[in-house]
Amino acid sequence: MNRFVIVVLQIAGLYGLYLTGSWIQQVLGLFIPGSVIGMLLLFVLLSLKIVPERLLQQGVAFMIRHLPFFFIPATVGIISYAHVFKGKGLLLIAIGLFSTAMVMAVSGRVTQTLVKRREEA
Amino acid sequence: MSTALLMMVMTVAIYLATLFVYRRHRRLYTTPVIVSTALIVIILLVFHLPYETYMTGGKWIDRLLGPAVVALAYPLYQFRDILKKMFVPIMTGTVIGAVVGIVSGLLLSKWAGFSDLIIHSIVPKSVTTPVAMSISESTGGVMPLTAVFVMIAGIGGLLIHPFVLKVSGLTHRIGRGVGMGSASHAIGTSASMERDTMEGSISTVAMVLSAVIVSIIAPGLTLLFM
Known part of the structure; x- marks a missing residue:
C-alpha cells in the first residue's frame, strides 16, 4: 500500500478514537474533553497489546511532527x-x-x- | 466553499513556508505557530476579513486537533517505565503548578481591578483549550476570551521558556517537561516534543494531569479567593 494511503487511514483511526472519546464523555457527563479520553483509551489499548504499536505508527508520527499546525486556527x-x-x-x-x-x-x-x-x- | 478552500490552502501554505524557514534558521522568533498566526492575522486585517470567514476553512484544520491529541498516547506509551518510576515527583509538581497558576492569575487580575468576568476567564488559562473553556463556562467566565488567555499561556510560554529555565535553574528533562506541560499545555508540549521526545512525553503527562486537576480545584479556589 502507498505510504500516503497508510498515513490517511491511520489518521482516520485516530479520529475514530477521538469520536469514541467524545461519545464516552457525553454518555458519562465527564468534564475531561473527548480528545484526552481518546488518548487515555489508546494508551490502554497499547498497554494491553490490543492495538499493536506499528498499526498507527506512521500516522502518529505525522500528527506529532506537525502538531503546531493544528493549533493555528485557534490561535488566529x-x-x-x-x-x-x-x-x-x-x-x-x-x-x-x-x-x-x-x-x-x-x-x-x-x-x-x-x-x-x-x-x- | 471556495472561500473555505482558499483559507485552508492559505493556512497550509503559510505553515509550510514558516516551517521551511524554521528548519534553516532555528530561532524563537521563527517558531512556525507564532509566525503563521501573525501572518494570517495580518492578512485578515489587511483584507478586512472577519474570523468567522477564516474559520469556514480553518474549522477543518481545527477538527484535526482532537486526533492530534489522541496521537500523544504513543510517546506516553514509549516512556511508560520512566513515568511509572517518577509518577510521584511529576504528580506533585503538577498539582503545585496548578494551584500557583489559578491563584496567581486570579489575585493579580483582581488587584489590578479587572471585572469578575475577565478574572473568571483568566483562571483556567494553563490548561488545553477545550478543558479551559468548559471550566470558564462553569465558573462564570467568557469562553472565547478564555481561549485567548490559553493562547497567551501557550505562545507566551514558548517565548519566556529560555528565560525561565535560566532564572529557575531547570536543567533536568523531567523538570523541564513538567514545567512546560503545566504552564503551556499542548503548545508547550509540541515545542518540548521537538527538542526531546522524553521531555515532550513528560510534558504530555503533565498537561493531561493538569487538565484534570485544574478542572477539579478551579471552582473551589475561585470561591475562596474572590
Missing part, C-alpha cells in the same frame, strides 16, 4: 478579542505571562528536586 482567534487588550488591558497580557512563568518555574523546580532526590537514593 486572538483577532476577535484584540479590543480587550487595549489600554489597561495590556496589563492582562503581563499578568498572563507572569503567572505562566511562575507555574513553569515552580512546577518544574518541585519536580526536579524530587526527581534528583529519587535518583540519588
Whole structure:
C-alpha cells in the first residue's frame, strides 16, 4: 500500500478514537474533553497489546511532527478579542505571562528536586 | 466553499513556508505557530476579513486537533517505565503548578481591578483549550476570551521558556517537561516534543494531569479567593 494511503487511514483511526472519546464523555457527563479520553483509551489499548504499536505508527508520527499546525486556527482567534487588550488591558497580557512563568518555574523546580532526590537514593 | 478552500490552502501554505524557514534558521522568533498566526492575522486585517470567514476553512484544520491529541498516547506509551518510576515527583509538581497558576492569575487580575468576568476567564488559562473553556463556562467566565488567555499561556510560554529555565535553574528533562506541560499545555508540549521526545512525553503527562486537576480545584479556589 502507498505510504500516503497508510498515513490517511491511520489518521482516520485516530479520529475514530477521538469520536469514541467524545461519545464516552457525553454518555458519562465527564468534564475531561473527548480528545484526552481518546488518548487515555489508546494508551490502554497499547498497554494491553490490543492495538499493536506499528498499526498507527506512521500516522502518529505525522500528527506529532506537525502538531503546531493544528493549533493555528485557534490561535488566529486572538483577532476577535484584540479590543480587550487595549489600554489597561495590556496589563492582562503581563499578568498572563507572569503567572505562566511562575507555574513553569515552580512546577518544574518541585519536580526536579524530587526527581534528583529519587535518583540519588 | 471556495472561500473555505482558499483559507485552508492559505493556512497550509503559510505553515509550510514558516516551517521551511524554521528548519534553516532555528530561532524563537521563527517558531512556525507564532509566525503563521501573525501572518494570517495580518492578512485578515489587511483584507478586512472577519474570523468567522477564516474559520469556514480553518474549522477543518481545527477538527484535526482532537486526533492530534489522541496521537500523544504513543510517546506516553514509549516512556511508560520512566513515568511509572517518577509518577510521584511529576504528580506533585503538577498539582503545585496548578494551584500557583489559578491563584496567581486570579489575585493579580483582581488587584489590578479587572471585572469578575475577565478574572473568571483568566483562571483556567494553563490548561488545553477545550478543558479551559468548559471550566470558564462553569465558573462564570467568557469562553472565547478564555481561549485567548490559553493562547497567551501557550505562545507566551514558548517565548519566556529560555528565560525561565535560566532564572529557575531547570536543567533536568523531567523538570523541564513538567514545567512546560503545566504552564503551556499542548503548545508547550509540541515545542518540548521537538527538542526531546522524553521531555515532550513528560510534558504530555503533565498537561493531561493538569487538565484534570485544574478542572477539579478551579471552582473551589475561585470561591475562596474572590
